[in-house]
Amino acid sequence: MSSNLHPMLNTAIKAARAAGAIINRAALDVEAVRISQKQINDYVTEVDQASEATIIETLLTAYPGHGILAEESGRQHGARDSEHVWIIDPLDGTTNFIHGFPVYCISIALSVRGRIEHGVVYDPTRNDLFTATRGRGAFMNDRRMRVSKRTRLSECLLGTGFPYRPGDDFAGYMQMMAEVMQYTHGLRRPGAAALDLAYVAAGFTDGFFETGLSIWDVAAGSLLVTEAGGLVGNFTGEADFLEQRECLAAPARIYGQLVKLLGKYSKFAGVEDKMAVHASLSKGGEAGQE
Template sequence: MSQSLHPMLNIAVKAARAAGSIINRASLDVDSLKVNTKAPNDFVTEVDQAAEQAIIETLLTAYPGHGILAEESGRTHGAKHSDFVWIIDPLDGTTNFIHGFPVYCVSIALSFRGKIEQAVVYDPTRNDLFIASKGRGAYLNDKRLRVSRRTRLADALIGTGFPFRKGDNFQRYLKMFEAVLPHCAGVRRPGSAALDLCYVAAGYTDGFFETGLSPWDIAAGSLIITEAGGLIGNFTGEADFLHQREVVAGNPKVYAQLVQLLTPFSRVITEDEAAPAPAPVPEPDAKPAERKPIRLRKKAVEPTQGDDAPF
């Protein structure tokens, strides 16, 4: 597979696997890890830092003129004004990792002039490699990914992430949870947003929503979803989600129904005002109830139709 990848994606895969090796070695003895607290319930380990260093070294050796946006070191490495920016989360799911709960991953995306063009999410526990290049489809270990075909939210399994940092709006999230839970078949909280997005792309879940996420949590997963035929946006269904700290994703039918439930909770509209009760979700075949249209700046990121041949 590696011979036919886009050269930049190939380097990203190499970087992700290098980070994965560091993480796997450290996972054999998590009790001896040095853990620091960035904020209450927000942890960083020496593994996060070593993995990030390995990724940045690999990327900048190949592309010294590129910029870097990384979770632990921000923009301190790489070129400051490049059109190419690598967006990196060296260990998404650090709390899971510290506890030996095997759901965490490495996430690497390449943005060109603000658009994500290459994406890698690597799960070192399962040796699962999720990749996507813009317009060329999304793959898991050589297998083409497609979002699920479920059309009814009532049949859908939805992924989410609970707020966990001090200062997060827990009450707002509980209202959201209360709005979504009765309308779907189940809600899951694995604990790694980057993997959660890949699970939507693979059809393991039918949709996903979370608040409080940073660009490095969702950049790679967002391209993997759209290349698998899914949609991703903010709670009002706009494509402007990377820096909005709210994201919803899913197959097209489930996405539309989640957006209808979550729109009242959007910071774009409410800016943390008390959210009104969400409108009921119509079945896909039913005519939606009339409501005032929301002014959208852009549509949600559309799925792309890559040809079925791998790279």
């Protein structure tokens, strides 16, 4: 907690740390955690729910007139018509947590009249706190963050996520990754999108792309990236991406290069681009049958 930070950001930090304590205690005996399946390969645990309840209680105690949009409880809590809406992912990386794989985080953002103004991403396993307030920069543990200075895609390490739900376009994603991997230094899939975005902001990776993400996965992390000097949008480079289930983040020079590679895979791509991807996939299928 810092007197230099905006009071609403301080409240979000307090909520994230309280949730992190719950998660860390549960991680000591993860096999005892009760798990429910929302759909195939999509799980929620009692820890997600306890973390979310603590975050909501902390936020609404401080700001009872604010709205809440949370992954597990939706808009059940808070004021429905408020211009201030907290967007919460209480445990991003639940699958990692269930397996004891220590890559997961808490994500809290505040939207004011539809624009993200404050963001917190907290990694409880490393006690790493990533924060941003619009116009005031982004920080990791009180140290100012800046995106990577690399300008050549061939030197870049990128983060991504893999499809895992029924109905996801597995073939298209494999084609997209195969193309990206030819032009980059490496590709990583840690499994927690909010933390992936924080790592772009910190310069640990040089970019991130993924489809199928919800607003609570990207709201806080996107502000971290832009306040650290990077760009965030969909695969065609459009900035209005938060609810489009498509996210691309990188420093400006790398962002432009990635848009050229990934734009044709976007659901917003032009007809010719989509036809080119479809033709490439068809050729791949025919080659596999030979």
